[in-house]
Amino acid sequence: DQQVKQNSPSLSVQEGRISILNCDYTNSMFDYFLWYKKYPAEGPTFLISISSIKDKNEDGRFTVFLNKSAKHLSLHIVPSQPGDSAVYFCAASVLGKGGADGLTFGKGTHLIIQP
């Protein structure tokens, strides 16, 4: 049973426009959410995170929004750049366990930025 779902396997966006990647989760115990970016032949790299006590976190061109009632989060990238082309993974964890657990990941969304 997939506890973290990314329903769009791929997304194509024109350079300069906004990219919106979506993620849904089913486990109401999750209270910390992360986005990772992965290039081919490299490991995932941390991009941005949000705690369940917030509904928005912004870092430069990247903003993550969290809607706890809908169990939904999204990553906005604006403006989109060619270097943003990668696979983006949504991940979740339960901080209350003292950080002892790993993360639960979605299947990823392949973002393609077109010139």
Add this chain to the structure above:
Amino acid sequence: SAVISQKPSRDICQRGTSLTIQCQVDSQVTMMFWYRQQPGQSLTLIATANQGSEATYESGFVIDKFPISRPNLTFSTLTVSNMSPEDSSIYLCSVRGQGAGANVLTFGAGSRLTVL
């Protein structure tokens, strides 16, 4: 954040053989995590490797198939035993950050295994 080196980066293996993947971290860490990414799938946690104790395996993964060693605070190995084509995956080692970064995992580049 920690720098993680994994070896091998990729390998092609024959059915029935075993392969050991090494993970070296440039700093001492309490816990190391081993993940698997099968083609088109999410990253799935295999086990948590603690120094000085047996690894803790997630549901669906067993020690006989994926034995793990953790001899010190900077090194771990994952062995994929008696491989079948279904084991063709990317295997990734990861560690938690320190201090304010403790909620974030840092990953190695992964080891891509193809089983024929």
